[in-house]
Amino acid sequence: MATLEPIINEDERLPLILGFQKIADNTNQATRFVEYGKGIYVYDTDGREYIEATSSFYVASLGYNNEELIAAITAQYHELPFFVSALNRTSKSSLDLAERLVAIAPVKDAHILFGSTGSEAIDFLLKMLRFGAVARDEPQRQTVIGRHGSYHGGTLASASLTGGHHEEFGLPIEGFRHVSQPDYHGGRQPGQSTSEYSAGLADELRRLIEREPENTIAAFFAEPISFSAGFKVPPHEYFPAISKVLKEFAIDFVADEVVTGFGRTGSLFGCDTMNLQPDHVTMAKGITAGYFPLSAIAIGNELYRDLEVGSERFGTLAHAGTYAAHPVGAAAALKMIEIIERDNLVEHARRMGEYLSKRLQGFQGHPLVGEIRSLGLAASIDFLRRDVHDVPVNTDADELSLTVYTAMLELGVVVRPAGRSVVIAPPLIVRAAEIDEICLRMGRVLDNVWQKLNHKPSAAKR
């Protein structure tokens, strides 16, 4: 194996590896060490304050010091701090949570399989789909389809389902295909309508399915709205067109609600917001507001029957996760769901989202801004601009997104750069005054970036 030259970096290397950055940046100087959090704010070891305007990767929906949630977790630690769910035993709190999830999940008569992370939820479901196919005597039905740009996790299978960063890891593993992400702003032909555009994507899906050997596709995975792909809200014709194709070929539709679940999109689930009827749903992140790692899969009735039949045939469902259905995670999720419902947090978040959207729309005329998208308590500013003939005009949108992200961080606001866009999705508990603050700083950053690009000062209205 050829030895690579070490990268010279004078700065002190950290003993840990951080993701989604260069390894050579794993240094003391390039890293901020966050020490504590309060409300929607986090504070680093230099005493700097940051508004976590992405809820730390769309997780901390109750903010950083929810005492009620901490108390529920502490109480569960005193009662039953750990228990494996397998071999005819489970914890009372996991059963209680499964019952709650069956009642609220957007899958009819679901059964719940727990995991610890979103990636595990994806992997476990892929395994169950394979087990189910074998049980149905359709063992060839193993291929699954994801979408370019969507992130589904860090394990081998979930990273293979993810629509990018394959080459450098020698992925995807066998059995993964990808189709285009709905990106109407970036991907439409000039003047193309949303229905024409959506029909084109459904055609692409159909062509892919028809190229594959018959009856080999098990499922199509999609987030109701892909945050990882830059919060590209699909046109309303998109999912109906896709669902029609999936139905025709008896392919399951899986909604990955790891990000969109638990109040982010203006309803409890993204499927409710987008009016989707998935066969299965994956959940994680907001399910415990991040206070404990826990994920869940709502498995539809038909697949459940296949699992039942298969486990008779094989004598067992040879699957478990030591920390899946962790009683402390279950207690956290139960409390989280109770708080959301009791405090009408979905409604509050929806109202705050409308306010955020209104404020951000003020940047629509800014010379750097191409499009503002928003839905529920989430929004993105897309830096791809189109001219009066609807033709894209700039190629520096990804760069602008990173520049704006860095400048916002310097001003103490964490937003998420995602391709051409920056995404904003503060905790569900955010208040209007805090949204004002985020938008005020965004306005400053946009103006500064514009001026630094040697253009004249902007007359952006807010």
Ligand SMILES: Cc1ncc(COP(=O)(O)O)c(C=O)c1O
């Ligand atoms: C849509 C989606 N699915 C799955 C995952 C993986 O979740 P985890 O990081 O908990 O493994 C993520 C993580 O960001 C995600 O955004």
